[in-house]
Amino acid sequence: MIDEIKKCLPSGYHVYERSIQKAGKKTFAMVENPKHEKFLYVSGEQPSELQKGKRIDKGVLYPLISENAFALSQYLSYLKPRPLGVNGPSFGFGDRLGVATPGHVRSVRSRSITPVFAQQSIRELKRTKRVPEEVMASAMWGVFQEGYKKGFGADADHLKTPEDVEKVVPVGFTMFTCDPSDYVNGRAATMSSEELKREFEDIEDHTGIVNRYGDRKFKAGRLQLEFSEKELMRAVVKYYRAIKHAEKMYQIIESRVKGEFDFELSIDETDEPTTPKQHLFIINELKDAGVKITGIAPRFVGDFQKAIDYIGDLDEFARQLEAHVEIAQTFGPYKISVHSGSDKFSIYPLIKKYCGTLFHVKTAGTSYLEALRLIAGIEPEFFSRIFRFSLERFEEERRSYAMTTDISKIPNVDELPGERLPELLEQNDARQVLHVAYGSVLTTKNENGDYTFKDELMRILKEHEEEYEELLVKHFARHLAPLSISL
Numbered sequence: 358m359i360d361e362i363k364k365c366l367p368s369g370y371h372v373y374e375r376s377i378q379k380a381g382k383k384t385f386a387m388v389e390n391p392k393h394e395k396f397l398y399v400s401g402e403q404p405s406e407l408q409k410g411k412r413i414d415k416g417v418l419y420p421l422i423s424e425n426a427f428a429l430s431q432y433l434s435y436l437k438p439r440p441l442g443v444n445g446p447s448f449g450f451g452d453r454l455g456v457a458t459p460g461h462v463r464s465v466r467s468r469s470i471t472p473v474f475a476q477q478s479i480r481e482l483k484r485t486k487r488v489p490e491e492v493m494a495s496a497m498w499g500v501f502q503e504g505y506k507k508g509f510g511a512d513a514d515h516l517k518t519p520e521d522v523e524k525v526v527p528v529g530f531t532m533f534t535c536d537p538s539d540y541v542n543g544r545a546a547t548m549s550s551e552e553l554k555r556e557f558e559d560i561e562d563h564t565g566i567v568n569r570y571g572d573r574k575f576k577a578g579r580l581q582l583e584f585s586e587k588e589l590m591r592a593v594v595k596y597y598r599a600i601k602h603a604e605k606m607y608q609i610i611e612s613r614v615k616g617e618f619d620f621e622l623s624i625d626e627t628d629e630p631t632t633p634k635q636h637l638f639i640i641n642e643l644k645d646a647g648v649k650i651t652g653i654a655p656r657f658v659g660d661f662q663k664a665i666d667y668i669g670d671l672d673e674f675a676r677q678l679e680a681h682v683e684i685a686q687t688f689g690p691y692k693i694s695v696h697s698g699s700d701k702f703s704i705y706p707l708i709k710k711y712c713g714t715l716f717h718v719k720t721a722g723t724s725y726l727e728a729l730r731l732i733a734g735i736e737p738e739f740f741s742r743i744f745r746f747s748l749e750r751f752e753e754e755r756r757s758y759a760m761t762t763d764i765s766k767i768p769n770v771d772e773l774p775g776e777r778l779p780e781l782l783e784q785n786d787a788r789q790v791l792h793v794a795y796g797s798v799l800t801t802k803n804e805n806g807d808y809t810f811k812d813e814l815m816r817i818l819k820e821h822e823e824e825y826e827e828l829l830v831k832h833f834a835r836h837l838a839p840l841s842i843s844l
């Protein structure tokens with residue numbers, strides 16, 4: 358089959374063998390010309406939905422525009438994302454560049470864990486100036502290229518408002534991560550008793566809540582949970598409005614999505630940890646309101662900083678995780694979701710041990726960092742320009758992240774010999790500097806209106822596609838080996 362396709366193509370074209378797919382009288386394949394531009398090749402009867410094709414010999418070459426990805430998915434159903442439910446663990450591969458999915462597929466292909474390939478938060482979309490269609494199409498093209506048919510999810514991450522929901526529903530996302538953190542009152546942990554009481558009594562349903570929780574003992578597995586008056590008031594003041602917002606978001610999604618979907622609640626981006634009792638309060642209220650969640654991302658104890666390992670007491674993390682799991686299994690079952698989940702090597706064994714198969718781990722920026730690792734090795738001069746730029750941007754970029762980065766610990770990039778630049782990807786502070794600047798690196802333009810870095814960066818990734826995939830496979834093996842089994 359591959360030879361037949363090659364015969365129809367001009368010389369020098371590469372055919373991605375795994376992509377080749379017959380459907381009725383049509384044959385589909387991903388091909389690439391010598392300039393590293395990819396096309397969808399279709400021979401036989403041409404689907405009328407595909408656009409902007411150029412006829413060559415017996416087939417037609419179509420550009421990889423989003424419209425064509427969606428059209429192709431009408432013929433190849435494995436390109437469509439699906440809800441994951443709670444039958445087994447899952448792993449989110451965010452891809453800010455739109456070229457990492459083939460490497461992600463290879464990382465997960467023979468492991469007992471279900472991937473999410475399309476995953477981007479509204480914040481990331483803004484920073485990268487991408488649209489949800491692009492995110493979905495990039496994932497579909499990657500799945501097509503690798504001929505991956507085992508199914509994948511599509512996560513519209515950190516949705517904060519009903520408007521956010523409207524942006525992603527029409528694109529076919531199957532997982533909706535609701536982030537009500539704007540409604541979480543982080544001050545609840547430190548309020549005086551009087552203030553706490555005042556805030557509590559401000560909540561309309563507060564007498565109902567006291568009736569529902571006041572003298573009640575909740576059982577969750579081996580746990581017995583009972584709220585003291587203060588604990589209850591804290592949980593309510595901190596989360597009640599967020600719960601109401603999540604209910605509203607759920608109802609909007611439910612009314613707009615036909616069929617099943619995954620609904621994750623993320624409350625990870627708050628200052629204070631979510632205690633098991635607060636988790637219980639949240640889930641019990643949501644259940645009463647008819648909200649069916651497939652996952653919750655609590656704010657865990659310790660520090661989940663971007664791009665580096667967990668910082669904190671592992672025993673305490675394990676104890677808290679165990680309690681969260683008991684609640685999720687009793688009141689669900691649903692998954693415990695770990696956000697900022699890349700590079701958290703010290704906790705993966707604990708996640709597997711305590712969650713069993715009920716977990717989701719989310720990663721995003723780490724695939725961008727692997728792209729930079731590739732560039733550091735191939736084009737050191739270009740990499741040092743990206744690094745210096747990221748460093749200049751750092752004070753500004755770090756504001757929206759909680760990080761303890763100490764830039765004085767970073768070796769001077771001007772004094773590092775080229776062959777040692779990849780070492781910066783091993784240094785925590787340097788990793789964080791690079792991690793948070795992705796938006797500026799990918800969107801900054803020079804005075805002529807050309808991208809300062811993006812075009813060059815994408816060119817290198819396209820020319821070294823295999824090497825990028827290998828780096829991703831190697832990097833994610835360190836994540837997936839402790840979390841899943843090899844099939």
Ligand SMILES: [Zn+2]
Nearest residue numbers: 623625696697
């Ligand atoms: Zn998150």
